[in-house]
Amino acid sequence: DARVTQTPRDKVTEMGQEVTMRCQPILGHNTVFWYRQTMMQGLELLAYFRNRAPLDDSGMPKDRFSAEMPDATLATLKIQPSEPRDSAVYFCASGASGEGTQYFGPGTRLLVL
Amino acid sequence: QKEVEQDPGPLSVPEGAIVSLNCTYSNSAFQYFMWYRQYSRKGPELLMYTYSSGNKEDGRFTAQVDKSSKYISLFIRDSQPSDSATYLCVMSESNYQLIWGAGTKLIIKP
Numbered sequence: 644d645a646r647v648t649q650t651p652r653d654k655v656t657e658m659g660q661e662v663t664m665r666c667q668p669i670l671g672h673n674t675v676f677w678y679r680q681t682m683m684q685g686l687e688l689l690a691y692f693r694n695r696a697p698l699d700d701s702g703m704p705k706d707r708f709s710a711e712m713p714d715a716t717l718a719t720l721k722i723q724p725s726e727p728r729d730s731a732v733y734f735c736a737s738g739a740s741g742e743g744t745q746y747f748g749p750g751t752r753l754l755v756l
Numbered sequence: 757q758k759e760v761e762q763d764p765g766p767l768s769v770p771e772g773a774i775v776s777l778n779c780t781y782s783n784s785a786f787q788y789f790m791w792y793r794q795y796s797r798k799g800p801e802l803l804m805y806t807y808s809s810g811n812k813e814d815g816r817f818t819a820q821v822d823k824s825s826k827y828i829s830l831f832i833r834d835s836q837p838s839d840s841a842t843y844l845c846v847m848s849e850s851n852y853q854l855i856w857g858a859g860t861k862l863i864i865k866p
Contacts, residue, residue, distance in 0.1 A: 647776070647799075674852060684857040686844070698771075699853075734799050743788045743848060747799030 647748035667724030762857030775832040779845035
């Protein structure tokens with residue numbers, strides 16, 4: 644049963660600390676997406692990778708957020724320094740290029756105090 | 757005005773009822789239309805996927821797209837308590853830039 648995995652599932656940290664979230668896309672998928680979900684804003688696209696190359700990160704605050712794909716089986720989203728307004732659920736999704744469907748992981752619930 | 761408008765609900769109906777969920781949009785270039793379902797503390801999961809106009813049926817679920825009216829619908833027949841979730845309409849011009857509705861919270865009362 645192929646699925647997207649994300650770690651950690653929950654993270655509580657203090658303002659100013661670095662936060663790293665990890666995602667393992669479905670094997671064979673070459674597109675990876677990072678989303679943030681809040682009650683106020685809904686789902687927001689932060690970054691999009693195809694074949695490990697970043698194609699769109701216009702939704703991501705560049706001063707504190709960074710996204711990378713060190714290899715095809717790992718995507719990371721880093722926040723440094725974290726702020727209370729970053730508190731949200733962060734989802735990773737993967738898909739096959741040319742298809743419109745995206746498969747979501749369970750999310751990382753982040754709380755910045 | 758948002759590109760995609762969706763009533764956040766909640767929408768509460770009795771078990772067995774037919775449920776109608778709707779979204780309107782403003783971008784006539786959208787050609788991919790999807791419905792995702794999201795249970796509490798879970799990631800969204802694809803429910804229905806439609807390209808261009810028309811209807812698509814899958815079990816108890818029917819998706820309709822009316823491009824002339826810029827209106828899409830999801831119908832759920834014989835609704836079950838397990839259908840209680842948030843339903844998100846999603847649209848796209850391309851295959852990756854998805855535009856998400858706010859989601860409608862659906863509650864099916866036993």
